[in-house]
Amino acid sequence: MMRKHASPARSFRVGILGAGFISDLHIAALKTLPFVEVCSVCDQASGKAALTGERWNIPQVYSSLEEMLEKSSLDVIHILLPPDRHFEAALACLEAGVDVFLEKPLATSSEECDALLRTSARSGRRAGVNHNARYHPALERLKTAIRAWRFGRVQHVAAAINLPLRQLSQGQHDHWMFRSPGNIVLEQAPHPLSQIQLLVGNVESVSALASGRQLLNTGQPFYNTWQISMVCERGSAQCSLSFGGGFPVSTLQVTGEDAVAFVDLRTNRVQISEQTRFLEPVDHLLDGVRNGSAAMRQGAENFVNYGLSFLKLKASNDPFFAGIRASVRAFYEALREGSPLPVDLEQASAVITACERIVHSAGGERLNYTDISKEIAHAG
Numbered sequence: 001m002m003r004k005h006a007s008p009a010r011s012f013r014v015g016i017l018g019a020g021f022i023s024d025l026h027i028a029a030l031k032t033l034p035f036v037e038v039c040s041v042c043d044q045a046s047g048k049a050a051l052t053g054e055r056w057n058i059p060q061v062y063s064s065l066e067e068m069l070e071k072s073s074l075d076v077i078h079i080l081l082p083p084d085r086h087f088e089a090a091l092a093c094l095e096a097g098v099d100v101f102l103e104k105p106l107a108t109s110s111e112e113c114d115a116l117l118r119t120s121a122r123s124g125r126r127a128g129v130n131h132n133a134r135y136h137p138a139l140e141r142l143k144t145a146i147r148a149w150r151f152g153r154v155q156h157v158a159a160a161i162n163l164p165l166r167q168l169s170q171g172q173h174d175h176w177m178f179r180s181p182g183n184i185v186l187e188q189a190p191h192p193l194s195q196i197q198l199l200v201g202n203v204e205s206v207s208a209l210a211s212g213r214q215l216l217n218t219g220q221p222f223y224n225t226w227q228i229s230m231v232c233e234r235g236s237a238q239c240s241l242s243f244g245g246g247f248p249v250s251t252l253q254v255t256g257e258d259a260v261a262f263v264d265l266r267t268n269r270v271q272i273s274e275q276t277r278f279l280e281p282v283d284h285l286l287d288g289v290r291n292g293s294a295a296m297r298q299g300a301e302n303f304v305n306y307g308l309s310f311l312k313l314k315a316s317n318d319p320f321f322a323g324i325r326a327s328v329r330a331f332y333e334a335l336r337e338g339s340p341l342p343v344d345l346e347q348a349s350a351v352i353t354a355c356e357r358i359v360h361s362a363g364g365e366r367l368n369y370t371d372i373s374k375e376i377a378h379a380g
């Protein structure tokens with residue numbers, strides 16, 4: 001029996017808006033879906049659109065969204081523009097009767113998110129957001145353990161990111177993420193915040209500190225360290241974000257009633273500790289043996305996958321791409337089935353609201369002062 005709203009035979013004509021870094025990953029993910037045809041690509045830099053069209057054999061190439069909307073008959077457009085362009089592009093697509101799949105961050109303010117929610121409701125068009133960090137293969141392993149009820153209730157998540165930012169070290173400080181101190185939060189925090197949202201629900205309150213202030217070559221201040229504590233719907237969370245220095249880190253520590261997990265997203269490994277029925281010293285020994293062999297097994301699996309995809313014997317299984325591929329697939333499967341989208345406008349808006357609260361708690365407008373005397377005056 002066919003499910004209500006289901007249209008399993010439905011196929012999609014898709015357009016790509018923005019032919020920058022992330023577009024190749026979206027197109028590669030779309031090419032794995034037999035019911036999707038990538039028909040059009042559009043970039044205001046027409047040379048980039050043409051190159052992407054050639055590389056991926058995409059027949060229609062445009063340099064403006066208006067032209068793509070007018071000339072291509074599309075079901076879905078992937079909005080892969082810089083964050084401050086997401087809102088107006090999504091609005092135009094929804095109003096033209098096209099569904100959208102947006103890159104994170106959904107938009108740059110709660111007001112924009114609210115307007116998108118209203119437009120989507122009014123037009124009856126759907127909007128999904130690429131929160132691919134929720135689909136990282138290491139997190140998938142953790143989700144399997146949580147679904148098997150090995151953790152009981154998840155109570156606390158601690159996320160840590162240390163990102164050596166190429167644009168920061170190479171002096172490309174005109175990038176959108178450096179134009180205001182809060183932009184780096186909107187650009188990078190949706191990754192851990194979307195994972196936190198999945199594990200303990202929406203963020204309800206925030207306390208944040210920004211430090212490591214430096215002046216960029218544009219004269220703008222930049223804060224390279226953000227320490228964030230959060231109360232969420234079903235538990236609590238912490239997130240530390242640091243940029244531009246040291247060893248690259250991307251980890252989650254997830255504490256449940258019955259177990260704790262350490263998820264290393266960089267090495268794509270998960271370590272889970274849970275109590276056994278044995279005395280503590282034996283329990284600790286078993287934990288070491290179990291986690292030692294799990295680390296070796298996961299490390300070996302990752303290495304073999306890398307080798308097979310390097311030799312083109314298997315589709316790429318790079319964890320970053322695997323997350324994007326799974327996120328894109330989940331969006332289209334929901335569209336096809338007429339079921340709730342995996343990351344809808346409401347969920348993605350909640351992440352933007354959390355970003356705003358973080359920036360506000362860390363100082364808001366005061367973070368923008370380039371002149372220290374103004375800060376002293378403001379402090380009274």
Ligand SMILES: NC(=O)c1ccc[n+]([C@@H]2O[C@H](COP(=O)([O-])OP(=O)(O)OC[C@H]3O[C@@H](n4cnc5c(N)ncnc54)[C@H](O)[C@@H]3O)[C@@H](O)[C@H]2O)c1
Pocket residue numbers: 017018019020021022023042043044045048063064065080081082083085103104105130132187
């Ligand atoms: N999910 C992830 O892990 C991930 C990783 C990187 C980037 N992103 C996100 O993807 C988005 C794009 O990032 P990117 O790194 O590909 O950026 P990019 O700068 O490489 O590409 C953006 C492209 O958009 C084009 N463009 C800008 N305004 C336009 C307009 N009005 N009409 C048509 N084209 C226009 C630019 O010419 C450029 O080619 C951002 O929102 C970013 O945060 C997500």
